[in-house]
Amino acid sequence: MNDKILNQLEFKKIIEQLVTHAETSIGKKLASSTTPSSSLLEVKKWHEETDEGVQVLRLKGHVPLGGISDIRPHIKRASIGGMLSAAECLEVASTIYGGQQLKKFVDTLEEEEIEIPILEEWCEQISNLNNLERSIKSCIDENGQVMDGASSKLRTIRSQIRSYESRVRDRLEGYTKSKSQMLSDAIVTIRNERYVIPVKSEYRGSFGGIVHDQSSSGQTLFIEPQSVVDLNNKLQESRVEEQHEIERILVSLSGLIEQDAEFLRQNVDALQQVDFMFAKAKLSRSMKAAKPEMNEDGIIHMRRARHPLIADDEVVSNDVELGEDFTAIVITGPNTGGKTVTLKMVGLCTLMAQSGLQVPALDGCQMAVFDHVFADIGDEQSIEQSLSTFSSHMTNIVDILDRVNNNSLVLFDELGAGTDPQEGAGLAMSILDFVISNNARVIATTHYPELKAYGYNRNEVTNASVEFDVETLKPTYRLLLGVPGRSNAFDISKRLGLKDEIIEQAQSMVSDDSRSVENMIASLEQSRHNAERDYEKASSILAEAEQFKDSLKHEYNQYLNKKEQYEEKAKTKAQKIIEEAEVQSKEILEELKELKEDATVKEHHFIDARKKLEEQKDQLKTDQKSNQSVKTEKKNEKLLPGDEVHVATFNQNGHIVEQVNEKEYEVQLGIMKMKVSKDQLQFVKRPEPVKTKPLATVKGSQVHVKPELDLRGQRYEDAIHKLEKYIDDALLAGYHQVSIIHGKGTGALMKGVQQLAKEHRSIKGNEFASANEGGTGVTILKLK
Template sequence: MWFEAIGLRNINGLMEKIKLIGTYLEVEELWDINVNLRIVRIFKSRLDELGKYKQLRETIGNIPNLRVIEDVINKTINPEKEIKDDASLDLRDIRLHKKTLNMNIKRKFEELFEEPSLSNAFQEKIITERDGRMVTPVKYDFKGLIKGIEHDRSSSGQTVFIEPLSIVSLNNKMRELETKEKEEIRKILLRIAELLRNNKDDILTIGEKVMYLDILNAKSIYANENKCEIPIVNNKEILSLEKARHPFIDKDKVVPLTFEIGKDYDILLITGPNTGGKTVALKTAGLLTLMALSGIPIPASENSKIGFFEGVFADIGDEQSIEQSLSSFSAHLKNVKEILEAVTKNSLVLLDELGSGTDPIEGAAFAMAVIDYLNEKKCKSFITTHYSQVKAYGYNEEGIETASMEFNTDTLSPTYRLLVGIPGESNALTIAQRMGLPESIISKARAYISEDNKKVEKMIENIKTKSQELDEMRERFARLQEEARIDRERAKQETLIIEKQKNEIIKSAYEEAEKMMNEMRAKASALVEKIQHEEKNKEDAKQIQKNLNMLSTALREEKNKTVEVVKKIKTKVNFKVGDRVFVKSINQFANILKINTSKESASVQAGILKLEVPFDEIKIVEEKKEKVYNMNTHKKSPVRSEIDLRGKMVDEAIYELETYLDRATLNGYTEVYIIHGKGTGALREGILKYLKTCKYVKEYRIGGHGEGGLGCTVVTLK
């Protein structure tokens, strides 16, 4: 967990201790309560801040706030678990008097130590304590020199511990103060106990949450330390464990198990000799099931699935009892009888060495009968046995899957690998032969084995060989899959690199095209300015019109070159013939004359100019009634000394500014104010750029104090 639950205690027992009036808790116990209240409060606060873990927040959410109790305990007890001097006024005075008295006692002893006539009398010039009174060690031969009370002697008898008479009254006073101190502390503790009793229900609620958090914390610590996962728990009767490990075996040494009960079969029958790991496998299945159903993460893959079994029944190990006069087999039968009476379809049954402890033939028959019963009940079962008859029976029965624990015949030791689908084979004679027993005995033993058993063992050997071949094929296939995955990843990375390079080329092409188009727009604006503000003959106007058309064509061609680099996207036309629009390339308003959809361009007229421009150079604007001013008359139209362009687009603002400056010049203004606001600064930058080339402007500056500052530009007109 992300929460350190250090210091959590079971505080409900402490509340039981003070249920009667007049009882109180010791300082250490009060500190435990304080720690619990603080930890739970901080935990709840951090949980609320995260906003996650809904179920946990709902569980902890109704915890009462007992900060007042925390504050009282913190003001009373320090982190060293001692009552503070200022826990009460009386306690403060008592301890202050004790401190003063202690200094007086030390001074009296120091005066005694400095007495020349007594310099040889002291064993050591120190102050110590005996029976709660201040004394000093004196040599036995000189004890008569110091008048006082003897309280103790050393083991050798050479030193006596004497309380000088001059100290007796001071020691008495110290004992009185200590008694008062204890009584005052008792009163303080009684007051806190009363406060706790008044909040008993809330404290008990927190105590329950503390135990819940402590369990949760223990689970999380265990899961982290043992690499556990939360399996899939559902209502299906299934037990599917993947890479399962026994919790008590070192995770670096344990061999993981993988099996599934409840899908293709209901009973998993593990056969083979003892000491191969059958019982460990069975215990792993049972223990991990109980852990998961108890809400504890299990040492297995997160893909493991565990059904919500109504009961888990087990008969494992030897339970012979002298007191009950039960043999191993009788104890075994008693357990099996109780299990068979209680099991249902939604039960998990674990039976270790079923039918063992009696005659092998009868034991095998009994085991097969029990397995039949469990199979009919469709009860999920995990059973181990070493009987050959049961082994052959399980291999042929529907609803039963046989398995075995792998044994290495070369090293004569088990590998503890679970081999599902392969019955266990007997290795007794093979082991005996490897260990050097006489061949005559081995041959004789083989002769005693029935033909049926030999056929079974031969069948198991063939199955094992084919299974090993299948495992090798799986491994080769897995390697090929991994190689293919690596190749796909490599190809994916190369594709990403190519895509990145392509995007960089496209970006560069767009930037270059934009640069060129901006240059062409500037040239176009200059040509338009000549037409509008200079008196030229018609021939010059025609030449300028021709230049504009050439620039417009160049713009389209450059745009088409750029579009060829990427996938061409059709532009949606949102204007019609007769609409008033703004043409970016010439920085002027115009009217739509004709729309050419195939070429994605439109014919427009701006004043006396007619030209064709691409769709993306056209911007829709709100229709405004254009004011026409007669430039040939000397009559002045009223105009203000300032213009407010805030909230307008740069192109629109420049259009209005140009008209305004024309009127301001006509009205004889020498200085005007352009209000553009601060904002992002884009409008200000666009206006300043226009003012640099405006024919009406002599100079300009940013507004000063009282003029609007950065939100205003002051223009001096020619």
């Protein structure tokens, strides 16, 4: 990829953003050199790195990379025997510490069993150089100064320096107090690294000593009095010794750095890669980008793709497909409609993907690795060469056609523009034919109406357009694949107030073929709108159905589990009854035997005992049949609208709405209605008949009141008024319970329903429906 293409597609702006996300100078350096690769294996490896970084940021939010510097120049100078400064030595120690902090962070990720193979591999290359770090930090403080404790000799020298400085200052301060009238200012200052006092020029002879400087006016002399010359000399000698000792210490530290030079280089290289890896991850997070699946088949498939350089509140996302069903897209439409933005977005996302950067689109996108990405975008007119716009574009196109191959992505903006429309259109189609014949992938934008039919005549090509809203007279910037752009001149002119007779005359001048094409395009657009609307509706219904199916499946499984439990309890209870009957029977038999042996017992005693035994025998049969008789009675009950029934299939109670046929009834289960087989229904109870009219009256005619009221989508006041009337009708119809569907929304309607329930004298309670019946979107009212 040459710099011209990278500039045209604004790839360098992406790199600038990438650099800002790197935390270290070494990471920024590597980020700034990022370029696309045409190797599929290399690109896939880069994406694995980026994706791993994204996962770590998602789980931890950050990665510690503080204190790391580019110490490679310091290592190089130390390796050839050079002496590093205290600040440079401190940078080495800080970088060692930064590497150890990163390794500790990675250890915590491993303990949490987070899969980070790439990060682990880089951290394995970071050597533990704690001894070198301690040696440096024991000599140099955090401000980059050699400390007194770096050596015993340095401590002694600095103690002497402080002593000499104190003695010199004490002596000079004596002058400032005793001879202040001879001084320009009663202070002690420094000139040429020696302590002096500012003396008025007329008192020069009163002090003796050495003049080190004078003021710009010449009226003040900075004099070192003779009495402190010896002390200042000793102070200077001590400072020279101090500097020699500091240099000795730094040379020693530089030697230690030289010994670990190779390990330090390896540490820096690994830290640079880690910082670059997380810079890519941070860029992905800021763009809400996704990892693309890379291929070398020329397939591009992006859903809700966005141009990465346009602000989130302005960018329009689009779906883009190329390389499977067709290898070329011809985009037509008005100016400022977004054609060029779409063109650049595809090209820029391709360059990003081939650089290991994630693309701003939904998960599951596919991007191809191309040998070349060519682009002819914008006005490349060269004033120096005196080339026209057409000539400039054609020079660029000639270069592209000379180099294009079957693994190229070619982007043409306003192909064939700048010359006679007929010739330009013919030239554009010929150029497209040539590129397509080389099996390259191509996206072209154009104004020429002749190219609208181009896509219909070639299997490898599809038409596309950018949507234009005639109502607002503004483009929507949405890309419409499969639909060519149509002229909106007449519609726009009419909305802007151009007279109808002028528009009608203009329309009469348009050829029948052009008019047919425009009508066809308009029909395609309408069909697409209808298809999108139907698709969204179908998707919504499918999602609800799936949710309902899962809910029913869960309820049915619960029913089966409970059924088994109830059957087991029934068996246990029956067995207990049998055992009790056997015990009582034995007691009765024993009693009979005793009575028989007693001659004095009269006949009626035998008759009573025998009757008691017979009753005990029949008790079990009576208990076993009691439930069956009730069930049979309820099952044989004729079901009427409004009856409460138990639906065995779902183990739930509902209400009969109507009889569908001899074998099926329509049943209301919460907010749902469904057809249920008669043998699955068990009669529970029937609402008590109301002595007044059993039907609610609406405008003089009687209608059945449903056990539910749907208030969704209604204004608050209208909904409450309707609810009050419905409660009266439900009471007249004899309902003891009704369902009010208000939805979730803002919650205002739900609160209104519950407030009315508390205040209404005929409502004894309310509760939300179960989760599978609408949850907090439905309130069940208990009527008195």
